[in-house]
Amino acid sequence: MQSVHLYPLMAFCFIGMLLNVSAVYAQHTTLSGTVINEKNQPLSNVYVLLNGDLYYAVTDTNGRFSIQQVKPGEYTLRIQRIGFETLEKVITVDSEMDGKLILTLKPQRYRSKETVVVTATRTRRDIEDVPVPVTVIDEKEISSTGSMRLSDILAEQTGLMLTADHGMGVQLQGFDPEYTLIMLDGQPLIGRTAGTLNLERITVDNVQQIEMIKGPSSALWGSDALAGVINIITKQGDRPFELNVNSRYGRNQTLDFGANLSMQRNDWKQNLFLNRNSSQGYSLIPNSIAQTVPSYQNYTATYRTEIPVSDAIDLELHGRYYNEKQSGTDYLGSTDNPTLLDGEDLQEDYSLSPSVHFSLTGGLRGKISHYFSGFRTDTRYTYRQGDSLYEHTTFKQYYNKSELQLNQTWNASHTSTWGGGYVHEQLNAQRYPHNPAFNSYFLLAQHEWMPGTRWDLIAGLRFDAHSEYTSQLSPKLSVRYKLSDRLHLRASGGSGFKAPDFRQLFLDFTNPTAGYSVFGSSNVRERIRELQEQNKIQQVLIPLNQLEEIRSERSLAFNAGVDLRPSEGLELRVNLFRNNVDDLIESAPVARKNNGQPIYSYFNLQNVYTQGLETQLRWQPVEQLLISAGYQLLDARRKIEETRTVQDDQGEVVERTFSSYEPMLNRSQHMANIKLYYTWEEPDISANLRGTWQGKYARFDANGNGFADPGEYDDGYMIWNTAVDKTFSGRYTLRLGVDNLFDFTRPFDLSWLPGRIFYAQLSLQLY
Amino acid sequence: MTPLRNTLQLLSLPAVLLLFLSTACNDSSTGPGNEEEDESQIESYIVEDIPASDAITYYSLRDNSIVEASDSASTEWDIAFSTTTIYTNSEASGPGDGGALVLDVSFDDVTIAPSDGYSTDTDTLLAIPTGSGNGWYNYNRTTHIVTPIENKTLVIKTGDGANYAKLQVLSYYKGNPDLSGEEFSNNPDNYPSGYYTFEYVIQLNGSREFAE
Numbered sequence: 001m002q003s004v005h006l007y008p009l010m011a012f013c014f015i016g017m018l019l020n021v022s023a024v025y026a027q028h029t030t031l032s033g034t035v036i037n038e039k040n041q042p043l044s045n046v047y048v049l050l051n052g053d054l055y056y057a058v059t060d061t062n063g064r065f066s067i068q069q070v071k072p073g074e075y076t077l078r079i080q081r082i083g084f085e086t087l088e089k090v091i092t093v094d095s096e097m098d099g100k101l102i103l104t105l106k107p108q109r110y111r112s113k114e115t116v117v118v119t120a121t122r123t124r125r126d127i128e129d130v131p132v133p134v135t136v137i138d139e140k141e142i143s144s145t146g147s148m149r150l151s152d153i154l155a156e157q158t159g160l161m162l163t164a165d166h167g168m169g170v171q172l173q174g175f176d177p178e179y180t181l182i183m184l185d186g187q188p189l190i191g192r193t194a195g196t197l198n199l200e201r202i203t204v205d206n207v208q209q210i211e212m213i214k215g216p217s218s219a220l221w222g223s224d225a226l227a228g229v230i231n232i233i234t235k236q237g238d239r240p241f242e243l244n245v246n247s248r249y250g251r252n253q254t255l256d257f258g259a260n261l262s263m264q265r266n267d268w269k270q271n272l273f274l275n276r277n278s279s280q281g282y283s284l285i286p287n288s289i290a291q292t293v294p295s296y297q298n299y300t301a302t303y304r305t306e307i308p309v310s311d312a313i314d315l316e317l318h319g320r321y322y323n324e325k326q327s328g329t330d331y332l333g334s335t336d337n338p339t340l341l342d343g344e345d346l347q348e349d350y351s352l353s354p355s356v357h358f359s360l361t362g363g364l365r366g367k368i369s370h371y372f373s374g375f376r377t378d379t380r381y382t383y384r385q386g387d388s389l390y391e392h393t394t395f396k397q398y399y400n401k402s403e404l405q406l407n408q409t410w411n412a413s414h415t416s417t418w419g420g421g422y423v424h425e426q427l428n429a430q431r432y433p434h435n436p437a438f439n440s441y442f443l444l445a446q447h448e449w450m451p452g453t454r455w456d457l458i459a460g461l462r463f464d465a466h467s468e469y470t471s472q473l474s475p476k477l478s479v480r481y482k483l484s485d486r487l488h489l490r491a492s493g494g495s496g497f498k499a500p501d502f503r504q505l506f507l508d509f510t511n512p513t514a515g516y517s518v519f520g521s522s523n524v525r526e527r528i529r530e531l532q533e534q535n536k537i538q539q540v541l542i543p544l545n546q547l548e549e550i551r552s553e554r555s556l557a558f559n560a561g562v563d564l565r566p567s568e569g570l571e572l573r574v575n576l577f578r579n580n581v582d583d584l585i586e587s588a589p590v591a592r593k594n595n596g597q598p599i600y601s602y603f604n605l606q607n608v609y610t611q612g613l614e615t616q617l618r619w620q621p622v623e624q625l626l627i628s629a630g631y632q633l634l635d636a637r638r639k640i641e642e643t644r645t646v647q648d649d650q651g652e653v654v655e656r657t658f659s660s661y662e663p664m665l666n667r668s669q670h671m672a673n674i675k676l677y678y679t680w681e682e683p684d685i686s687a688n689l690r691g692t693w694q695g696k697y698a699r700f701d702a703n704g705n706g707f708a709d710p711g712e713y714d715d716g717y718m719i720w721n722t723a724v725d726k727t728f729s730g731r732y733t734l735r736l737g738v739d740n741l742f743d744f745t746r747p748f749d750l751s752w753l754p755g756r757i758f759y760a761q762l763s764l765q766l767y
Numbered sequence: 768m769t770p771l772r773n774t775l776q777l778l779s780l781p782a783v784l785l786l787f788l789s790t791a792c793n794d795s796s797t798g799p800g801n802e803e804e805d806e807s808q809i810e811s812y813i814v815e816d817i818p819a820s821d822a823i824t825y826y827s828l829r830d831n832s833i834v835e836a837s838d839s840a841s842t843e844w845d846i847a848f849s850t851t852t853i854y855t856n857s858e859a860s861g862p863g864d865g866g867a868l869v870l871d872v873s874f875d876d877v878t879i880a881p882s883d884g885y886s887t888d889t890d891t892l893l894a895i896p897t898g899s900g901n902g903w904y905n906y907n908r909t910t911h912i913v914t915p916i917e918n919k920t921l922v923i924k925t926g927d928g929a930n931y932a933k934l935q936v937l938s939y940y941k942g943n944p945d946l947s948g949e950e951f952s953n954n955p956d957n958y959p960s961g962y963y964t965f966e967y968v969i970q971l972n973g974s975r976e977f978a979e
Binding site: 642644645646647650651652653700701702705711712 | 868869870871872877878879880881882883884900905907910912914916917946947975
């Protein structure tokens with residue numbers, strides 16, 4: 001009975017198996033083909049990826065690849081190889097196409113045709129489409145210049161001027177470093193000393209691209225984005241397994257070593273990066289006791305991962321740790337009879353940033369993120385004789401930010417972005433006895449409208465409220481118009497601000513030898529009242545009830561520009577800018593103590609404007625040669641207001657108030673650069689020559705009047721750098737370079753510029 | 768350190784006569800303010816390297832010469848130099864009827880002395896205020912260089928209270944070096960501070976006029 005019943009079942013199963021097997025044969029196929037270059041030569045080591053990393057293959061020396069067991073259907077094929085532009089192609093796989101697929105890769109030039117930027121809109125967008133002018137420094141440019149630290153590569157950019165004041169900073173459109181927001185993967189880096197975020201803290205070994213927006217961007221990014229934003233985007237490998245090792249050795253025993261490891265499996269991406277950078281430092285002044293730049297060694301470790309939880313949800317985590325130790329010699333007293341001190345300086349920063357990305361129905365996408373960062377310095381000076389401690393100072397800063405961002409794509413022409421967040425900051429340092437903290441929150445909204453293909457308009461508004469100073473509203477409006485494929489017009493207007501920093505709000509410092517005091521604007525009233533009660537105040541210069549609450553420094557700016565492409569390979573960008581800045585914060589005396597010494601606090605005192613023109617030319621006359629040239633004209637002036645004692649017609653004394661705008665110190669009116677890149681495709685050798693010219697600038701205010709007078713200017717100077725590299729089998733690159741070819745130095749003025757530097761660099765793409 | 772005589776206009780005999788007549792006729796006009804028909808008696812000088820770092824140097828603008836410190840309790844001197852401080856022969860600093868005011872006007876543009884508004888030296892405040900930016904100089908806290916402020920003219924009432932002079936400090940360093948030049952920054956020891964070079968114009972007829 002049972003067997004009777006079983007037979008049909010078994011038969012059914014068998015038929016099913018047969019069907020199944022035949023289905024395997026019918027449905028799975030092998031996808032194979034050849035990858036070639038534009039000269040029909042086969043390319044080896046090319047990764048061919050199907051739908052993400054589900055299937056992949058690597059081409060052999062004949063350029064052939066094959067992926068087995070592929071179901072027929074529609075796929076997105078990604079073909080990538082170092083040195084070539086990544087090709088994406090949608091293909092339909094069927095059994096007919098085995099071996100017939102021929103894919104041609106184009107060599108990558110110094111800038112790939114399509115660059116995606118995030119800094120302009122907080123969303124990923126093509127650089128050509130955004131109305132705000134964005135400057136991108138890509139991986140190729142960073143590596144071909146042999147750059148190690150962020151300051152190295154920024155020094156060669158049009159309109160940027162390096163400054164050394166408590167660390168390497170950069171001037172942007174004539175603004176001091178404290179007015180530019182520096183971000184790493186969209187999160188602000190903290191730890192500024194006297195307003196400068198030391199750019200040498202940031203390695204560029206693992207940088208995908210650097211995005212720069214010149215002009216205020218507080219409508220999107222809030223405080224500090226008064227002059228502009230520099231956003232460093234780190235690499236996220238895109239092959240299943242990737243290991244790159246990079247090392248550079250140069251003069252002054254400067255050694256840089258980096259290893260970058262990426263893994264990818266079922267869309268789970270991970271990246272680990274390690275870097276060590278050290279130097280013995282250098283002395284530009286012979287026989288000086290202290291080195292111009294002391295010896296140092298630093299370590300950077302970063303980890304990032306992206307984990308897909310479901311189709312709609314992704315988790316992301318970024319972490320960073322940086323540690324630098326510097327050691328040098330300093331002295332007390334005169335150089336003839338110095339008391340020697342040994343200095344040890346530690347700088348440390350770390351951050352952790354988890355985020356959740358989600359997409360909901362109806363084109364709504366969002367991101368919830370938290371960013372925690374800490375910064376710490378520890379400086380210790382000990383007497384060389386006796387080894388006793390002379391000074392020990394510590395400084396700790398903590399930053400916490402929680403944030404929600406939503407993006408709604410309504411249709412092809414309307415997109416909205418909203419965001420809000422909360423920031424808590426805290427300090428822990430000797431000069432801030434009460435461990436001050438402050439809280440702020442922000443709301444932002446942005447709408448983009450593209451009426452037709454020619455126009456693009458973005459309007460944005462951000463509100464920042466703060467526990468210690470008046471709140472801030474920052475609008476921005478940007479417009480792009482494509483007159484033709486060859487001519488694009490852009491214009492934007494907006495405001496920027498920089499919040500008063502901890503120093504300006506909370507400093508509590510009394511100079512132990514001179515006896516003067518500096519109090520932040522949040523504690524000055526309280527501190528003076530305390531001193532009054534102790535009968536230590538001789539005179540109050542500004543009545544305490546008239547002390548106004550300190551305001552943010554504010555700018556209003558306009559940018560207008562043209563992108564012109566008269567022919568293939570020729571591109572000209574021109575941008576005009578004007579920034580009006582009010583309420584710049586300066587210190588001024590508020591009271592005098594019994595010892596005759598003043599008490600200073602911070603006030604909104606200064607008005608400044610900067611205006612100018614920036615041009616950038618890129619010309620590729622032949623395939624092998626790229627010429628790039630940049631120029632910036634800058635007019636940066638501060639308002640000088642004074643009451644003068646003059647005479648009337650009868651010669652009698654009268655007081656009159658005069659105000660004028662005078663040139664600011666340490667600004668170059670003219671800056672220019674020229675870069676030549678040449679590539680020999682056959683031996684895979686490239687060479688470049690880059691020159692950066694800085695026009696005359698007034699470094700020292702010899703007469704102390706607060707602005708640059710004609711007699712105070714230092715001559716301009718030009719720095720030439722060059723490098724040659726040879727790539728072996730498409731994966732191993734040896735680079736030899738010379739920085740500062742003509743050994744130009746200016747010891748007192750440009751301490752950051754060592755003499756001529758020879759270096760060798762080896763980059764290995766191991767997997 | 769030799770005073771340099773630039774121009775000197777000697778009085779003609781009729782002018783002296785006229786001066787005598789005019790003072791005789793007009794009893795009410797004594798001292799400054801008497802500017803009517805007197806023949807101008809304008810003298811101008813550039814004085815180099817007056818030392819002011821070790822001791823106070825007293826100076827007579829009327830005689831264009833240094834006054835001995837032993838005569839400091841007299842009205843012989845008009846101004847005195849002590850490092851960056853310039854005293855006037857008045858109140859707290861001396862027995863004279865001198866004084867000064869500081870104008871933010873270029874030296875050449877001061878063609879007449881104001882009739883009023885002169886300060887005297889008191890215990891708390893000098894007629895020519897001290898401190899960077901307050902009086903005749905700026906002091907750069909970074910480079911420690913003292914620079915005369917452009918377009919600052921000191922109008923000085925002489926120690927006898929009878930004459931006006933206008934004065935401009937040209938340098939605080941020996942040899943009046945170019946402060947922004949490399950020679951000065953490379954060899955600072957060759958140009959010690961505390962040496963005044965100044966230029967002045969004095970009207971010796973008691974009127975306020977500095978120009979013909």
